Amino acid sequence: MNVIECKGLTKAYGRRQAIRNLSFTIEENKITGLIGRNGAGKTTLLKVIAGFFRKTSGEVHVFSYQPFNNLKVSANMIFIDDNITPPTALNLQELLESAASFYNNFDMELAKRLFDYFSFHPKQTHQSLSKGMKSTFNVIVGLAARCPLTIFDEPTTGMDSAVRRDFYRALLKDYIEHPRTIIISSHLLDEMDDMLEDILLMKEGQVLLHSSVLDLQEYAIAVSGNKQVISNWTKTKEVLYKKDIGVGNTYVVVRNELNELDKQQAHIEGLEISPVSIDDLSVHLTSNDKGGIDDVFTRD
Amino acid sequence: MIINSDGTKPIYVQIAEWLETEILNGNIQADEKMYSQYQLADIFNINPATAAKGISILANEAILYKKRGLGTFVSIDAKQIILTKRKDQTLKKLVKDLVVEAEHLNVSESELIQLIKDAGKNDEGDEE
Amino acid sequence: MSLPEINTWRLVRKQHAFKLKSYAGMYTSLMAIQVIGMLFSLGGVSSGGVSGDEHSIEFRTYSSNVVIAFTFLWAFISSILITTRAYRNDDFTFVTNRLTSNLSNLLFLLSASVIAGITSIMTGNVNKVIAYFFYESDYIIATDITFQGLLMGTFVTILYIFAFAACGYLVGTIVQFHKLFIVVIPTLIIGSMFIGTNTHDTSLLLVWIMDTYGKETSILLFVLKMIGTVGLLFLLSITLSNRMEVKQ
Numbered sequence: 001m002n003v004i005e006c007k008g009l010t011k012a013y014g015r016r017q018a019i020r021n022l023s024f025t026i027e028e029n030k031i032t033g034l035i036g037r038n039g040a041g042k043t044t045l046l047k048v049i050a051g052f053f054r055k056t057s058g059e060v061h062v063f064s065y066q067p068f069n070n071l072k073v074s075a076n077m078i079f080i081d082d083n084i085t086p087p088t089a090l091n092l093q094e095l096l097e098s099a100a101s102f103y104n105n106f107d108m109e110l111a112k113r114l115f116d117y118f119s120f121h122p123k124q125t126h127q128s129l130s131k132g133m134k135s136t137f138n139v140i141v142g143l144a145a146r147c148p149l150t151i152f153d154e155p156t157t158g159m160d161s162a163v164r165r166d167f168y169r170a171l172l173k174d175y176i177e178h179p180r181t182i183i184i185s186s187h188l189l190d191e192m193d194d195m196l197e198d199i200l201l202m203k204e205g206q207v208l209l210h211s212s213v214l215d216l217q218e219y220a221i222a223v224s225g226n227k228q229v230i231s232n233w234t235k236t237k238e239v240l241y242k243k244d245i246g247v248g249n250t251y252v253v254v255r256n257e258l259n260e261l262d263k264q265q266a267h268i269e270g271l272e273i274s275p276v277s278i279d280d281l282s283v284h285l286t287s288n289d290k291g292g293i294d295d296v297f298t299r300d
Numbered sequence: 301m302i303i304n305s306d307g308t309k310p311i312y313v314q315i316a317e318w319l320e321t322e323i324l325n326g327n328i329q330a331d332e333k334m335y336s337q338y339q340l341a342d343i344f345n346i347n348p349a350t351a352a353k354g355i356s357i358l359a360n361e362a363i364l365y366k367k368r369g370l371g372t373f374v375s376i377d378a379k380q381i382i383l384t385k386r387k388d389q390t391l392k393k394l395v396k397d398l399v400v401e402a403e404h405l406n407v408s409e410s411e412l413i414q415l416i417k418d419a420g421k422n423d424e425g426d427e428e
Numbered sequence: 429m430s431l432p433e434i435n436t437w438r439l440v441r442k443q444h445a446f447k448l449k450s451y452a453g454m455y456t457s458l459m460a461i462q463v464i465g466m467l468f469s470l471g472g473v474s475s476g477g478v479s480g481d482e483h484s485i486e487f488r489t490y491s492s493n494v495v496i497a498f499t500f501l502w503a504f505i506s507s508i509l510i511t512t513r514a515y516r517n518d519d520f521t522f523v524t525n526r527l528t529s530n531l532s533n534l535l536f537l538l539s540a541s542v543i544a545g546i547t548s549i550m551t552g553n554v555n556k557v558i559a560y561f562f563y564e565s566d567y568i569i570a571t572d573i574t575f576q577g578l579l580m581g582t583f584v585t586i587l588y589i590f591a592f593a594a595c596g597y598l599v600g601t602i603v604q605f606h607k608l609f610i611v612v613i614p615t616l617i618i619g620s621m622f623i624g625t626n627t628h629d630t631s632l633l634l635v636w637i638m639d640t641y642g643k644e645t646s647i648l649l650f651v652l653k654m655i656g657t658v659g660l661l662f663l664l665s666i667t668l669s670n671r672m673e674v675k676q
Contacts, residue, residue, distance in 0.1 A: 030349075031347060047675060050675075051525075052520060052673060052675040053673050054673055063431055069525045069526050069527075069670065069671075070525060071434045071523070071525045071528065072431045072434055074520075074523045074524055074525055075434050075439075075523045076431055079520075083517075084521055085518070086450075086518065086521060087449075087450030087451070087518055088453070089449065089450050089452035089453055090449060090450050094449065098446050098449075098450070098522065099522060101442055101445075101446070102522035102523045103522070103523065148431075168345070169345060172341065172342075172345060172346075172347075173342060176338045176342055176348060194311060194345060194346045194350065195345070195346065196347055197348075197349045197350075212349070213347065213349075213350065214310070214312065214350060214353055217311075218310065264396075267397070267400055268400060270404060275310070
């Protein structure tokens with residue numbers, strides 16, 4: 001069962017295409033991480049899915065409905081980002097009650113327990129909270145709403161690392177008890193890749209990769225060692241990233257198409273093989289063509 | 301599997317190994333129910349799909365068996381299979397790595413054997 | 429995947445209840461503007477005097493006209509306010525689509541107009557009471573108002589306030605479409621005030637408004653005209669905003 005289906009989806013602002021010709025499907029009850037550099041089009045995509053933005057062309061279906069202006073999609077979806085500015089007249093307690101009145105599955109018990117755990121006060125107002133506390137309150141609403149489609153767009157902005165860890169844990173525990181489709185966009189992939197099932201990697205408005213975390217963890221492999229040995233060794237391989245270390249050494253990331261024998265051979269030749277974290281991989285895959293930051297400082 | 305000795309193994313492999321250790325230690329006996337993917341996901345704070353892959357590795361190796369609708373259980377020969385596997389694969393691989401590394405460092409065979417013996421003694425000493 | 433049906437009207441009522449609470453700032457601004465209106469009319473909305481050899485007569489009239497005029501302005505501005513991005517985004521924090529968001533705004537503005545209408549009539553009477561106690565006067569001539577007359581006056585006031593709200597709502601919606609309208613609309617409104625002023629004393633637009641609504645003697649026809657106009661204004665707003673994007 002697919003919750004989200006996109007086919008050739010494009011969203012343009014004037015001439016600039018924020019997302020272009022996207023095609024992918026997201027299955028029911030999976031946690032998907034939406035990853036990409038700043039400006040890759042993640043938020044635009046999420047807002048088209050949420051029904052806030054109108055698509056320019058192509059197809060987008062959420063629960064097999066067109067999301068724009070669709071009440072059913074809205075009622076079964078919650079979108080949490082760091083731009084939420086609830087009405088100033090309501091305090092936190094009233095905001096929770098309002099959310100509960102709108103979302104059928106809202107679990108007030110859970111919301112209250114998280115609310116107390118993170119030391120919120122019912123009479124506080126949202127605008128009086130610090131940035132991290134705002135984000136924390138928003139994700140409490142997002143979790144407790146238990147929407148069949150839960151979208152978190154950069155939910156951890158401003159949270160300290162202890163709170164982030166608590167949030168990931170809370171999300172996972174609640175997901176295990178109440179499986180649902182969850183999309184999280186974040187730059188902190190290292191912190192949460194264990195929690196994800198799938199990853200949707202975007203670059204310049206397009207889907208670069210859509211794959212399970214398990215596969216991505218073995219998508220690439222890093223090899224380091226003598227420059228000459230490496231350059232021989234990588235002739236037949238797809239190099240994703242390359243960096244010189246000192247004078248005689250090189251670190252390369254290649255597509256992991258090696259068999260056991262290849263690896264042993266590499267080992268015997270004195271090459272160091274190590275896995276590549278998904279976070280590093282996504283940085284390598286989405287790097288622009290202008291080289292790395294080092295090239296900015298290289299004057300020759 | 302990625303060759304490394306610094307513990308950066310894929311998580312599902314670590315899960316599988318943890319389960320094997322549970323069985324070896326006798327914490328879960330033959331024909332007892334194994335942790336579910338959701339229990340494992342909760343314990344290790346990982347996605348249930350990752351946990352499921354750890355379980356399925358062991359199921360493929362006949363260390364676990366599935367009962368439809370009831371979950372996975374520890375097979376009678378589980379301990380034996382795990383021990384054989386660890387000897388055949390893990391230990392052999394480690395030894396191979398060891399030998400390669402020794403060659404790099406110009407450590408002779410007898411020196412290496414002495415090192416292994418010493419390491420064994422040290423371990424015993426630690427336990428006292 | 430089949431999802432449960434959403435009852436549009438139930439949702440609109442929920443949103444309405446939510447807005448009655450969350451737009452509390454509107455009541456504060458209403459109170460403020462009516463108090464200001466009251467202060468302006470404390471000395472009487474008009475006064476005059478005659479003096480002879482032995483007597484001098486000074487008269488002041490007290491009414492709620494200033495307060496009501498201020499309330500019209502409040503309705504107009506508040507309606508513009510709730511079409512702004514911040515308010516629209518508030519709606520989309522929870523379950524909504526553009527139609528229910530507009531309908532619940534309409535209901536809210538109606539509720540607010542009722543409150544504003546009643547309070548503005550009441551403040552007018554407060555003025556008279558203040559005048560009775562604080563001004564040294566020999567005679568107070570009050571126009572006889574029957575309870576029915578008072579009700580009717582309140583009702584008509586509410587309709588006018590709601591009409592101003594509907595105008596503001598449309599103006600706000602159009603402005604949301606393109607920022608250029610912030611300049612264009614006031615220009616058009618002010619400009620239209622002058623059309624016809626060469627040949628008539630007042631502008632054709634104002635004359636037309638006075639003729640259509642103000643001079644209508646049949647209450648039934650007046651109500652129908654008002655409802656028709658307000659309905660048309662909201663329909664336009666809803667149609668315009670139905671394709672508008674949010675959370676940009």
